[in-house]
Amino acid sequence: MALMSKGTVRKKYILEKAALVFMRKGFTSVTMKDIVEECEMSRGGVYRYFSSTKEIFMEIISSENESDYAFLGKHMEKGTNAVKILEMFLQLQKKELLNIEKTIRLAMYEFFIFHRDTMSYVLEQNYTAALSLVSQTLLYGIERKEITGILPNDAEKYANCMIVLLEGLSIFAVSGQISSETIDEQFGLFIKNLVNKKEQHL
Amino acid sequence: MALMSKGTVRKKYILEKAALVFMRKGFTSVTMKDIVEECEMSRGGVYRYFSSTKEIFMEIISSENESDYAFLGKHMEKGTNAVKILEMFLQLQKKELLNIEKTIRLAMYEFFIFHRDTMSYVLEQNYTAALSLVSQTLLYGIERKEITGILPNDAEKYANCMIVLLEGLSIFAVSGQISSETIDEQFGLFIKNLVNKKEQHL
Numbered sequence: 001m002a003l004m005s006k007g008t009v010r011k012k013y014i015l016e017k018a019a020l021v022f023m024r025k026g027f028t029s030v031t032m033k034d035i036v037e038e039c040e041m042s043r044g045g046v047y048r049y050f051s052s053t054k055e056i057f058m059e060i061i062s063s064e065n066e067s068d069y070a071f072l073g074k075h076m077e078k079g080t081n082a083v084k085i086l087e088m089f090l091q092l093q094k095k096e097l098l099n100i101e102k103t104i105r106l107a108m109y110e111f112f113i114f115h116r117d118t119m120s121y122v123l124e125q126n127y128t129a130a131l132s133l134v135s136q137t138l139l140y141g142i143e144r145k146e147i148t149g150i151l152p153n154d155a156e157k158y159a160n161c162m163i164v165l166l167e168g169l170s171i172f173a174v175s176g177q178i179s180s181e182t183i184d185e186q187f188g189l190f191i192k193n194l195v196n197k198k199e200q201h202l
Numbered sequence: 203m204a205l206m207s208k209g210t211v212r213k214k215y216i217l218e219k220a221a222l223v224f225m226r227k228g229f230t231s232v233t234m235k236d237i238v239e240e241c242e243m244s245r246g247g248v249y250r251y252f253s254s255t256k257e258i259f260m261e262i263i264s265s266e267n268e269s270d271y272a273f274l275g276k277h278m279e280k281g282t283n284a285v286k287i288l289e290m291f292l293q294l295q296k297k298e299l300l301n302i303e304k305t306i307r308l309a310m311y312e313f314f315i316f317h318r319d320t321m322s323y324v325l326e327q328n329y330t331a332a333l334s335l336v337s338q339t340l341l342y343g344i345e346r347k348e349i350t351g352i353l354p355n356d357a358e359k360y361a362n363c364m365i366v367l368l369e370g371l372s373i374f375a376v377s378g379q380i381s382s383e384t385i386d387e388q389f390g391l392f393i394k395n396l397v398n399k400k401e402q403h404l
Contacts (some may be wrong), residue, residue: 123377161388164370168367177322
């Protein structure tokens with residue numbers, strides 16, 4: 001891995017600390033002062049990199065989304081079985097859904113309400129990136145004959161389905177109405193559809 | 203249909219007018235004064251039935267959810283084909299998703315952020331009612347051999363899947379990122395899974 005510049009390390013540190021504040025307090029009630037205090041840095045040290053909570057928050061969302069979905073890319077490079085990749089990815093998502101108070105999800109919904117235009121833009125970017133990576137994973141699996149239940153033309157449709165499913169489950173998780181069983185059940189249905197026809201042909 | 207008492211008619215009228223205010227203004231910025239004005243009634247006339255915007259809002263959510271899902275019950279009583287019932291139901295949902303600004307969805311998310319505990323309770327009630335009605339519709343379809351792609355034991359799982367899907371699509375709709383095609387695609391996938399194995403057996 002390339003060494004990160006001092007500036008990059010600092011930025012990363014600020015984002016990590018700020019994420020903790022957003023987890024605890026949501027979005028609207030968080031001030032730059034809160035973040036400066038959490039970082040135990042000088043005011044100037046934080047403002048050098050970021051000028052507002054909004055800017056910080058948007059960067060956190062994008063980098064989290066990126067690192068979440070980068071998982072898929074990494075495993076395709078390694079040549080991992082496609083169904084296995086998706087199962088592992090969904091297990092990571094499950095962990096987040098069951099520990100939603102340790103994520104910035106609630107802050108995201110709050111941000112979304114108050115900065116809907118900005119958020120729509122960020123969400124669209126994230127969504128496009130996620131859709132592309134999930135589609136690629138499905139196509140990779142079809143190519144490798146690990147995913148036999150869907151046709152290449154349907155890959156994007158199923159990718160969309162997975163993303164919408166995760167979004168829906170996340171709302172239920174935030175409202176405290178989700179069990180480990182429900183998540184397993186829904187992820188299980190999704191995976192089953194990917195491999196379904198294979199089983200029927202056996 | 204039974205005649206409604208004068209009180210019931212008034213309450214219904216207030217809820218309808220209040221819904222218009224919530225559509226325009228979200229939740230937090232709406233006051234009882236806004237609702238009184240929209241109703242063109244006296245302050246006392248509204249307060250006789252409702253004491254807060256929160257109370258009104260919760261009643262709107264519950265009655266909307268109820269009337270949405272009552273559609274399923276009505277059509278089962280009529281003996282409509284189960285796949286047809288679900289397709290019609292999803293078409294109604296599609297209409298709402300594509301006209302999300304004419305629904306109280308955004309106000310709901312706002313309410314959800316600020317009254318998470320209350321909302322969780324309301325959502326849980328609505329969710330339980332919806333899950334039960336969708337499951338019943340699926341079982342009805344399986345019984346009538348119209349739904350041949352899933353087993354009775356899986357009915358609740360698929361019902362859950364439909365509800366989670368609608369919730370996820372709704373988030374995308376509120377952020378303005380949904381097309382008629384995407385909705386059709388996702389609803390199509392869901393319906394296809396219900397009838398899937400039948401097609402394969404032909």
